Amino acid sequence: MRQNEPSAHPWMANSLADIKQAMLKEIGARSVEELFEQIPSSHRLKRPLRLPRQLSSEAELKRHLVDLLAKNENCEENLNFLGAGCWQHHVPAVVDEIVGRAEFLTPVWGSAQSDHGRNQAWFEYASQLGELLAMEVVQLSVYSWGCAIGHGIRMAARLTGRHEVLLPRLIDPERLSVIRNYCEPQEMARHIDVVQIGHDRKTGGLDLKELKAKISARTAAVYFESPGYLGGIEAEGAEIARIARAAGAETIVGADPISLGLLKPPAEYGADIAVGPTQPLGVHMNCGGGVGGYIASRDEERYVREYNGFLVSITETSKTGEFGFSLASAHQTSYGMREAGKDWTGNSVYLWAIANAVYMSLLGPKGFEEVGALILQQAHYAARALARIKGVRIQFPKAFFKEFVVNFDGTGKTVARINKALRRHRIFGGKDISREFPEFGQSALYCVTETHSREDIDRLAAALKEIVGK
Amino acid sequence: MSEKDKLATYHAPVWSEPVVMELGHPGRRGQIFAAADAKIRKAVGEARSLLPAAMRRRQAPGLPELSEPEVQRHYLHLSQETLGMMGISLFGTCTMKYNPRVSEMVAARPDLAALHPHQPEDTLQGILEIIHSFDLILRELSGMDQFIFQAGGGADAAYTNCCVTRAYHQARGELARRDEIVTSIQAHPCNAATAAAAGFKVVTLQLEENGYPSLDALKAAVSNRTAALLIGNPDDMGIYNPEIREWTRIVHEAGGLCFYDHANFNGVMGKLRARDLGFDACMYMLHKTFGAPKGGGGPAVGAYGCSRALAPFLPTPVVAKTADGYRLDHERPKSTGKIREYWGNVPQVMKAYAWARAMGAEGINEASDLSVLANNYMDKKLGEIRGLSRSNPDVGKWRMEMTRWGLGKLKEETGVGTADVANRMADYGIDPYWMSHEPWIVPEPFTPEAGEMYSKEDLDRWVAVIARIVEEAYADPDLVKTAPHAQAIHRIKSAPLDDPKQWAMTWRAYLAKHRHGQEAG
Numbered sequence: 001m002r003q004n005e006p007s008a009h010p011w012m013a014n015s016l017a018d019i020k021q022a023m024l025k026e027i028g029a030r031s032v033e034e035l036f037e038q039i040p041s042s043h044r045l046k047r048p049l050r051l052p053r054q055l056s057s058e059a060e061l062k063r064h065l066v067d068l069l070a071k072n073e074n075c076e077e078n079l080n081f082l083g084a085g086c087w088q089h090h091v092p093a094v095v096d097e098i099v100g101r102a103e104f105l106t107p108v109w110g111s112a113q114s115d116h117g118r119n120q121a122w123f124e125y126a127s128q129l130g131e132l133l134a135m136e137v138v139q140l141s142v143y144s145w146g147c148a149i150g151h152g153i154r155m156a157a158r159l160t161g162r163h164e165v166l167l168p169r170l171i172d173p174e175r176l177s178v179i180r181n182y183c184e185p186q187e188m189a190r191h192i193d194v195v196q197i198g199h200d201r202k203t204g205g206l207d208l209k210e211l212k213a214k215i216s217a218r219t220a221a222v223y224f225e226s227p228g229y230l231g232g233i234e235a236e237g238a239e240i241a242r243i244a245r246a247a248g249a250e251t252i253v254g255a256d257p258i259s260l261g262l263l264k265p266p267a268e269y270g271a272d273i274a275v276g277p278t279q280p281l282g283v284h285m286n287c288g289g290g291v292g293g294y295i296a297s298r299d300e301e302r303y304v305r306e307y308n309g310f311l312v313s314i315t316e317t318s319k320t321g322e323f324g325f326s327l328a329s330a331h332q333t334s335y336g337m338r339e340a341g342k343d344w345t346g347n348s349v350y351l352w353a354i355a356n357a358v359y360m361s362l363l364g365p366k367g368f369e370e371v372g373a374l375i376l377q378q379a380h381y382a383a384r385a386l387a388r389i390k391g392v393r394i395q396f397p398k399a400f401f402k403e404f405v406v407n408f409d410g411t412g413k414t415v416a417r418i419n420k421a422l423r424r425h426r427i428f429g430g431k432d433i434s435r436e437f438p439e440f441g442q443s444a445l446y447c448v449t450e451t452h453s454r455e456d457i458d459r460l461a462a463a464l465k466e467i468v469g470k
Numbered sequence: 471m472s473e474k475d476k477l478a479t480y481h482a483p484v485w486s487e488p489v490v491m492e493l494g495h496p497g498r499r500g501q502i503f504a505a506a507d508a509k510i511r512k513a514v515g516e517a518r519s520l521l522p523a524a525m526r527r528r529q530a531p532g533l534p535e536l537s538e539p540e541v542q543r544h545y546l547h548l549s550q551e552t553l554g555m556m557g558i559s560l561f562g563t564c565t566m567k568y569n570p571r572v573s574e575m576v577a578a579r580p581d582l583a584a585l586h587p588h589q590p591e592d593t594l595q596g597i598l599e600i601i602h603s604f605d606l607i608l609r610e611l612s613g614m615d616q617f618i619f620q621a622g623g624g625a626d627a628a629y630t631n632c633c634v635t636r637a638y639h640q641a642r643g644e645l646a647r648r649d650e651i652v653t654s655i656q657a658h659p660c661n662a663a664t665a666a667a668a669g670f671k672v673v674t675l676q677l678e679e680n681g682y683p684s685l686d687a688l689k690a691a692v693s694n695r696t697a698a699l700l701i702g703n704p705d706d707m708g709i710y711n712p713e714i715r716e717w718t719r720i721v722h723e724a725g726g727l728c729f730y731d732h733a734n735f736n737g738v739m740g741k742l743r744a745r746d747l748g749f750d751a752c753m754y755m756l757h758k759t760f761g762a763p764k765g766g767g768g769p770a771v772g773a774y775g776c777s778r779a780l781a782p783f784l785p786t787p788v789v790a791k792t793a794d795g796y797r798l799d800h801e802r803p804k805s806t807g808k809i810r811e812y813w814g815n816v817p818q819v820m821k822a823y824a825w826a827r828a829m830g831a832e833g834i835n836e837a838s839d840l841s842v843l844a845n846n847y848m849d850k851k852l853g854e855i856r857g858l859s860r861s862n863p864d865v866g867k868w869r870m871e872m873t874r875w876g877l878g879k880l881k882e883e884t885g886v887g888t889a890d891v892a893n894r895m896a897d898y899g900i901d902p903y904w905m906s907h908e909p910w911i912v913p914e915p916f917t918p919e920a921g922e923m924y925s926k927e928d929l930d931r932w933v934a935v936i937a938r939i940v941e942e943a944y945a946d947p948d949l950v951k952t953a954p955h956a957q958a959i960h961r962i963k964s965a966p967l968d969d970p971k972q973w974a975m976t977w978r979a980y981l982a983k984h985r986h987g988q989e990a991g
Binding site: 184 | 564576770892893954976
């Protein structure tokens with residue numbers, strides 16, 4: 001037992017004096033300090049780092065982290081109706097087990113052979129999402145839905161040589177802000193104009209008249225969502241795609257994949273490029289850190305050659321009948337071509353692609369139909385229950401999936417005040433959108449999923465009734 | 471057992487798992503969702519009746535139908551058919567290190583996994599405190615004044631930097647003129663690529679014999695059109711640019727900003743600080759240097775920090791500490807807006823915080839010591855192997871935490887190249903190494919980075935495997951050229967991957983291209 005040496009850190013096998021000495025001896029250096037000779041002394045930090053006390057004991061560290069996190073309140077101990085791009089869906093236990101496997105969790109890359117299982121799981125992500133979307137090419141996921149839209153728009157700009165995108169005014173401000181960064185400020189030479197299209201007052205769908213008026217030979221793409229930010233299902237998808245095609249523009253559709261057991265796949269109403277969120281498919285909300293985005297298209301070379309990230313193709317091996325999986329058309333990425341590549345790529349959310357693959361395998365066609373139906377029926381039940389409360393109104397009551405806008409103008413109370421009161425009932429009310437969209441007055445975006453029960457919804461309605469009645 | 475025998479005892483599991491699309495049986499279920507409550511059904515009717523007729527799905531998606539244990543077993547087998555760093559992975563530039571399980575356990579708790587980013591701030595005080603505390607740790611390590619975690623990886627942080635650069639010059643009315651970003655050929659490709667995607671022209675500096683571009687080349691490249699410099703230091707060859715302070719001064723004099731891509735931070739942690747060298751902003755990869763897992767490519771975090779002068783242009787929100795606790799500051803009028811939804815991969819930030827706390831100042835210093843020691847130890851041993859050469863042989867000084875090596879001579883003499891050797895390594899249970907970013911400056915490159923986790927025995931074994939494969943290359947080159955031989959599958963055919971008639975990115979594409987004809991026949 002060495003007396004005067006601090007304990008070796010559990011994560012550093014060589015942090016022992018005798019090992020360091022042996023390594024120094026092997027290379028012929030006198031001290032570790034000597035090895036930093038390349039750094040001029042004037043560049044060096046001259047004092048020790050001032051950091052909080054070391055917690056090298058796992059027991060102590062765990063206690064510290066758990067105590068900090070206990071200051072949060074979460075969506076299991078509260079009844080949650082927040083959605084707006086990050087949704088509380090059921091995560092099957094098997095999904096958590098698989099993404100927790102160290103072989104998937106810890107590595108960075110490998111080869112098509114050494115990490116074959118991971119590549120196959122990626123291909124199965126794309127294959128299953130391709131079935132939901134009825135599309136043949138699905139790229140490995142990008143950072144988020146907003147990032148997928150951004151890359152999709154830039155693909156369309158390169159495909160058409162045009163520099164304008166038309167998209168709905170009723171869009172998540174988070175996503176819109178991301179999109180604007182992808183489209184670049186006006187000072188930049190390849191700036192893409194973002195032109196917003198208003199909505200039909202009755203349905204909340206895209207205003208086709210305005211779309212027709214604004215679309216032109218400058219338009220690279222028309223982007224719309226179904227279900228959209230405010231939950232609405234776009235009933236005129238085919239007509240929008242027709243208008244876009246007539247103008248020579250690409251149609252990009254954003255769709256929540258958990259809706260696709262019931263809703264028509266975007267390709268069937270004219271989408272050239274489909275994008276959307278991947279978090280609903282088996283990823284926890286993680287305080288917003290569960291988001292991911294998909295991009296998909298038909299298997300046409302002109303599209304394939306414009307993808308920014310990783311496309312995983314099935315191929316054969318030197319053994320007859322054996323499959324392997326590796327990157328297709330890979331040279332076009334920024335890894336292969338630096339600034340001449342298609343946009344840029346890097347680490348993304350590939351572990352979540354595996355979560356998505358497991359989730360889709362567990363659900364199968366019937367599971368997607370069931371979960372979609374349950375969400376749809378519960379959301380509509382909730383909307384009707386809330387609409388019965390005096391002063392409460394549903395903004396677009398007809399065609400929506402899991403989210404809907406609840407207007408409280410008739411109650412004389414603000415959403416902020418109502419949500420604060422709901423907290424006493426241990427309820428997180430819907431997202432306050434009264435500042436984002438002032439035209440809807442005091443309104444909140446409510447989200448109902450398969451994780452809610454009828455009793456939960458009744459409890460919300462009772463609490464709201466009590467609050468607005470006061 | 472002799473050392474030689476020990477090297478030859480690995481074989482990957484072979485499960486021959488079919489593609490999941492081929493598995494199952496009609497009617498099998500892996501998850502069931504109960505029908506809506508009777509009262510709900512009565513109130514709203516059939517689900518389909520709630521959808522516009524034109525938007526109803528007509529044909530069920532062609533997904534597999536499997537029982538729950540079948541799904542579990544299939545994906546467990548796929549995980550087993552993944553070497554996944556269960557060997558020894560010295561994947562240069564990625565700083566492979568232990569991802570503590572305790573952080574995974576904590577991250578799975580509902581107090582993190584079941585948080586919604588739009589919850590009221592007073593219900594998020596624990597996680598906001600962690601983010602702010604970690605921000606303070608990074609400020610101490612870098613000398614910067616504010617960090618954000620919105621970027622979903624290192625490249626996304628480079629992109630964040632380009633967006634912040636745009637906003638900064640836009641606010642000064644100079645954006646239209648300042649349309650150039652200067653970088654070096656040795657900088658990560660994402661620096662050049664994000665600059666171009668953000669709308670800038672890219673000026674790329676070439677390297678001198680000493681491993682970095684000359685001051686004269688920099689001076690010639692910089693002008694009143696320069697928006698920013700994006701540069702890493704040390705680079706992937708383990709060479710530190712001792713003139714870097716002069717670089718930041720020159721760029722600042724021309725009115726440009728300086729961004730330090732700190733991807734290669736492991737060897738200089740606690741030794742130097744980006745701000746002290748004159749940089750306005752820097753980036754750390756929490757999934758590399760700070761112990762959060764890589765997940766095979768994310769979820770990751772590029773922590774982006776900057777000076778007080780640049781902070782107003784950061785994406786929103788920024789976590790701030792006030793007298794009443796922690797809050798999210800969304801009201802930042804000069805902000806570039808968002809580069810990704812929400813505030814980042816929050817669990818990864820927690821894991822990085824946990825890593826930094828477990829390491830402490832002394833552990834972080836020790837880790838950079840060990841990683842530089844380990845690299846030079848490996849350099850010594852690799853230098854003794856035939857057919858290998860070190861980049862920049864004239865640089866006589868000790869290298870930083872990684873070195874680029876080349877197998878040009880081996881290739882010339884045996885026909886065996888770096889990709890072959892990487893493939894063959896897996897046959898010894900060693901994760902294939904990182905070769906090099908494009909373009910290859912060193913012929914047939916490979917770039918090991920030992921880091922602080924791996925033991926001396928691991929490093930010895932890694933070098934012994936390289937030595938063994940080189941022996942094989944000289945004795946029986948075909949053995950290496952046809953490798954790997956002990957994996958879940960044999961060597962893949964790569965020709966179909968760039969052939970539109972053959973590539974298939976989904977099972978439906980595969981069926982259409984490769985099976986349709988057979989079935990018809």
